[in-house]
Amino acid sequence: MKPFPADAVNQVNVLVVGDIMLDRYWFGEVDRISPEAPVPVVRVAHREDRLGGAANVARNIVALGARATLIGVVGDDEAGRQVRSLLADEGIEQSLIDDPALHTTLKMRVLGRQQQLLRIDFEETPGPASLVRVQADMQELLSTHSMVVLSDYAKGTLAQVETLIKAARAQGVPILVDPKGHLYKRYAGATIITPNRAEMQEAVGRWQNEDELAERAQQLRIELGLEALLVTRSEQGMTLFSEQGRHHIDAQAQEVFDVSGAGDTVLATLAVMRAAGLPWFEAVDWANRAGGIVVGKLGTSVVSAGELA
DSSP states (O other), X not given: OOOOOHHHHTTOEEEXXXXXXXXXXXXXXXXXXXXXXXXXXXXXXXXXXXXXXXXXXXXXXXXTTOEEEEEEEEEXXXXXXXXXXXXXHHTOEEEEEEETTOOOEEEEEEEETTEEEEEEEEOOOOOHHHHHHHHHHHHHHGGGOSEEEEEOOSSSTTTTHHHHHHHHHHTTOOEEEEOOSSOGGGGTTOSEEOOXXXXXXXXXXXXXXXXXHHHHHHHHHHHHTOSEEEEEOGGGOEEEEETTEEEEEOOOOSOXXXXXXXXXXXXXXXXXXXXXXXXXXXXXXXXXXXXXXXTTSSSSOOOOHHHHO
């Protein structure tokens, strides 16, 4: 693989729009079962908050040496304030909308002996006024960014994703989308979408072999007017479909410890490398390498430029 293109990456400025969440971890030890119910008792020894969802995509972009601006919706609550604080610590430019009726999306995980025992989710959907502001902020910031990443976790921020794609296309800014669900017509006009294996099966049905996957993927790509389509396939690696055909890369993970946020890392790396001027095949190679590194880490994590160099 060619050397890490640090100089080109340092010139990249990516606009990330999507569902923002806070990942909260409570780490502890388990040495007994509760007398109240047959469940382990975790004696919490350490607490940690990390950026999740679209915020984790932005965090990965900055870790690679590029710049990122984040647009999304948070509540006027403790979790929302913590998101703002963490973004500032990471050097991520923020254009966040405070929705007073919203509780910031929070995923709280309880871990004992490095194993996840429980996850509790708090989530609500942003109101119409907040979505109007998301569109307005994106429209205002498009001209100063070389790439748009839409991170869809189906929490409501991208409910009007068609309008966002149309705005980016009007200004000639490429759009990378991490999709959710099976209604992919919503993403028509994007530059590339990056479904995982399960999401792709939900969209086009199960395939029997690689030829059938290629046929369905290319048909979907053409229907949606995409330049490319990348299917991330966990231990099977990832496969890029474009006008040039099929390009498959085997997985590089030495040991899979935690897949949390791995798609965010892949998406961020792909966006940065593409914005830095690399062709799709090379950008996917770097994204695959980054994904192989991040699954060896615990929880929502990032891959730095130093780890890829």
